[in-house]
Amino acid sequence: MLCVEARTTLGRFELDASLRAPAGGCLALAGPSGSGKSTLLRIAAGLLRPTHGRVTWGEEVWLDTARGRNVAPELRGCGYVFQDYALFGHMQVWQNVAYGLQGLSRAERRRRADELLERFGIGRLATARPRTLSGGERQRVALARALAPSPRALLLDEPLSALDARTRASASRELAAVLRDAAVPALLVTHDFTEAAVLGDRVAVIDGGRIVQEGTAGELAAAPASAFVADFTGAVVLTGVAREGPDGTTIVELDGGGIATSTDRRTGPVALSVHPWEIALEPDGTHHEGSARNRLAAEVVTVTAIGNRVRVGLAAAQPLVAEITGAAVGGLHLEPGVRVTATWKATATRLVSL
Amino acid sequence: MSGGRGFAAALFVALALALAFLTLPIVAIFVSVSPRELVSSLDDPGVLDALWLSLRTTLAALAIIVVVGTPAAYLLATRSFRAKALVTTLVELPLVLPPAVAGVGLLAALGPAGIAGGPIEDSGIRLALETAGVVVALTFVAAPFFIRGAQVAFASVDRTWLQASRTLGASEARTFLRVAIPAAAPGMLAGLALAWGRAVGEFGATLIFAGSFRGRTQTAPLAIYERLGTDFTGALALAAVLVVFSAALLLTAKLLSGQQAVDVVR
Numbered sequence: 001m002l003c004v005e006a007r008t009t010l011g012r013f014e015l016d017a018s019l020r021a022p023a024g025g026c027l028a029l030a031g032p033s034g035s036g037k038s039t040l041l042r043i044a045a046g047l048l049r050p051t052h053g054r055v056t057w058g059e060e061v062w063l064d065t066a067r068g069r070n071v072a073p074e075l076r077g078c079g080y081v082f083q084d085y086a087l088f089g090h091m092q093v094w095q096n097v098a099y100g101l102q103g104l105s106r107a108e109r110r111r112r113a114d115e116l117l118e119r120f121g122i123g124r125l126a127t128a129r130p131r132t133l134s135g136g137e138r139q140r141v142a143l144a145r146a147l148a149p150s151p152r153a154l155l156l157d158e159p160l161s162a163l164d165a166r167t168r169a170s171a172s173r174e175l176a177a178v179l180r181d182a183a184v185p186a187l188l189v190t191h192d193f194t195e196a197a198v199l200g201d202r203v204a205v206i207d208g209g210r211i212v213q214e215g216t217a218g219e220l221a222a223a224p225a226s227a228f229v230a231d232f233t234g235a236v237v238l239t240g241v242a243r244e245g246p247d248g249t250t251i252v253e254l255d256g257g258g259i260a261t262s263t264d265r266r267t268g269p270v271a272l273s274v275h276p277w278e279i280a281l282e283p284d285g286t287h288h289e290g291s292a293r294n295r296l297a298a299e300v301v302t303v304t305a306i307g308n309r310v311r312v313g314l315a316a317a318q319p320l321v322a323e324i325t326g327a328a329v330g331g332l333h334l335e336p337g338v339r340v341t342a343t344w345k346a347t348a349t350r351l352v353s354l
Numbered sequence: 355m356s357g358g359r360g361f362a363a364a365l366f367v368a369l370a371l372a373l374a375f376l377t378l379p380i381v382a383i384f385v386s387v388s389p390r391e392l393v394s395s396l397d398d399p400g401v402l403d404a405l406w407l408s409l410r411t412t413l414a415a416l417a418i419i420v421v422v423g424t425p426a427a428y429l430l431a432t433r434s435f436r437a438k439a440l441v442t443t444l445v446e447l448p449l450v451l452p453p454a455v456a457g458v459g460l461l462a463a464l465g466p467a468g469i470a471g472g473p474i475e476d477s478g479i480r481l482a483l484e485t486a487g488v489v490v491a492l493t494f495v496a497a498p499f500f501i502r503g504a505q506v507a508f509a510s511v512d513r514t515w516l517q518a519s520r521t522l523g524a525s526e527a528r529t530f531l532r533v534a535i536p537a538a539a540p541g542m543l544a545g546l547a548l549a550w551g552r553a554v555g556e557f558g559a560t561l562i563f564a565g566s567f568r569g570r571t572q573t574a575p576l577a578i579y580e581r582l583g584t585d586f587t588g589a590l591a592l593a594a595v596l597v598v599f600s601a602a603l604l605l606t607a608k609l610l611s612g613q614q615a616v617d618v619v620r
Contacts, residue, residue, distance in 0.1 A: 073520040080521040086514035100522035
C-alpha cells in the first residue's frame with residue numbers, strides 16, 4: 001500500500017490531498033490540467049518535497065515532514081513513466097532499459113533489457129536511438145525501463161496522452177495488462193476519465209489541488225459528489241463485440257448480456273459510449289415504440305441531485321447512468337430498487353475499437 | 355521595387371566590406387610568408403619553445419577549468435538560489451575585463467606583494483614570473499568561456515532526464531556523471547574549444563603577471579611580439595601556426611554547437 005498525503009503551496013496554487021494505492025491495485029488520479037495531479041505523483045517519487053506531507057510504502061516511511069524525514073528518490077524504488085517518456089537521448093534503447101539495473105555485469109544487463117524489450121514486442125529496437133522511435137515505441141521503452149529494476153511502486157504520468165488516437169487503444173490494452181500483472185501499488189495520472197475508468201481499479205477525481213471524490217468509476221458516474229465530477233465523468237462506457245446490422249447500422253453484443261445499436265461502423269471488440277443526458281428512463285414493462293433503438297432493463301441503485309438535474313445510477317449487466325430532471329424523478333417514483341427501462345438513440349451511440 | 359533592390363545591394367556591400375576587412379590580415383600573413391620560410395622558421399628552437407610552452411600551459415589551464423568549472427556550471431544550471439544572477443555575472447566578468455587589468459589584478463592578488471601572495475609564497479609555490487603563473491593567467495581569462503558554455507549546455511538538458519535517472523536508482527552524483535555530462539557534452543566541448551582559443555591567444559595578462567622569459571613564460575603570442583623588431587618572418591610563421599590552430603578550434607566549436615542544437619530538438 002502506497003499512501004501519499006501532502007499540503008503545499010506552489011506559487012498561487014494550493015495542494016491539499018491524500019490518497020492511497022493498494023498493493024497490486026491501480027488508483028487512477030483524474031483531473032483537468034493544472035489540478036495538481038502530477039505534483040502528487042512527483043511528491044510520491046520524492047522529486048518534489050511538499051511543505052507538509054507524509055508518504056509511506058507499507059511500513060516504510062518515505063517522507064515525514066513533521067519528523068524531518070525524506071528518503072531520496074533513488075532509494076524509494078518507484079518505477080516512474082514520465083509524460084513525454086524522458087528517454088535518455090544519448091543512449092541506445094537497451095541502455096535506457098538497463099540503466100536502472102545496477103550491480104550486474106554488462107552482459108547480464110543487456111540480457112535482461114533484451115528480455116523486457118522482447119516482452120513488449122520491440123526486441124528489434126534494442127540498438128536504436130530514442131529519437132528514431134514512434135510515440136508508441138517510446139511509450140513501451142519507457143514502460144520497460146520503469147519495470148526493469150522491479151520497482152516497489154509504479155507511477156505513471158499521462159502515459160497515453162503523447163500517443164495518437166490509433167496507437168492509444170492498443171497501448172491502453174497493453175498497459176492494462178502490465179498493471180494487472182504488477183503486484184505493486186500503482187498510481188496513474190490522467191486528464192481523461194474514460195482512461196481512468198479503464199486502467200484504474202479505483203478513480204480519485206482531483207480539482208484545484210483537492211480530491212473531490214474517490215470510488216470506482218461506476219460509483220463516481222452514478223453518484224457524482226458535485227457538478228464538476230458529473231461533467232468530468234462524461235459518457236457512460238460499455239464494452240461489447242460489434243457486428244454489422246441491418247441498414248448500415250452496427251449491432252453490439254454487450255459484455256454480460258444485452259444488445260445495443262449504433263450508427264457508427266465498427267466490428268470486433270468495442271467500447272460503446274453514450275452521454276448520461278442522452279439516456280431516458282421509462283417505467284418497467286412498457287413497450288413504448290419510439291425512435292430510440294436501444295432499450296435495456298435496469299434497476300435504480302442511486303438517485304443523486306446535482307444542481308438542477310438528477311443523476312440516476314442503474315444496475316444492468318454493465319452499470320449505466322442517466323441524467324434527468326427532478327420532475328421526471330418524481331413522475332416515475334424513482335428510488336433505489338425500482339425497475340426501469342433505459343432507452344437511447346442509436347445515433348447518440350459512439351463506438352471506439354478496442 | 356528599385357528601392358528594395360537598392361537596400362539589398364547596400365546589405366551586400368556592407369557584408370563584403372566586413373568580410374574583406376576581417377579576412378585581410380589573415381590573408382596577408384599567408385601571402386607574406388612563403389611555405390618554405392614558414393617551415394624553416396619553425397626549425398628555430400625559440401619558436402618551437404614558444405609553441406611547446408603554449409601547448410603545455412593551455413592544456414594545464416584547460417584541465418583546471420574543466421575539473422572545477424564543470425561542477426560549478428552544473429550547479430549554476432540546475433539550482434536556483436539567492437544572488438544567482440550576481441554570481442553568474444561575477445563568473446562572466448573576465449569575459450569583458452581588459453587583459454591588462456586581469457594581469458594587474460592577478461599581481462595584486464597572487465604576486466609576491468599581493469593580498470594572498472604571502473601564504474602562497476610560504477607554501478613554496480612561486481606564481482609570478484613563472485610557468486605556473488602563465489597557467490594562472492590563462493585559467494583566469496579562459497574559464498568563463500567554458501563555464502558559460504557548460505552552464506547553457508546543462509540548462510538545456512531535459513530536466514525530466516535527471517529526474518528519470520533518480521527514480522531509476524541513480525544518486526545525484528551518478529546522474530551528473532551518467533546523464534547530465536554525456537547529454538551536455540557537445541555544448542561543453544564547444545565551450546572548451548572557445549576557452550582554448552582564448553587561452554592560446556592570451557597576451558596582456560600573461561605579460562604583466564608572468565613576464566616574457568623564453569622557455570619559461572614566453573608563450574607563442576609573446577614570442578610573436580618579441581620577434582617583431584628582429585625577425586618579422588619568424589613572427590609571421592608563428593602567427594600562421596596560431597591562425598590554423600584557432601580556425602580549427604572555431605570550426606570544432608561550430609560543429610559541436612550544431613550537434614547540441616539537434617540533440618535538444620531531438
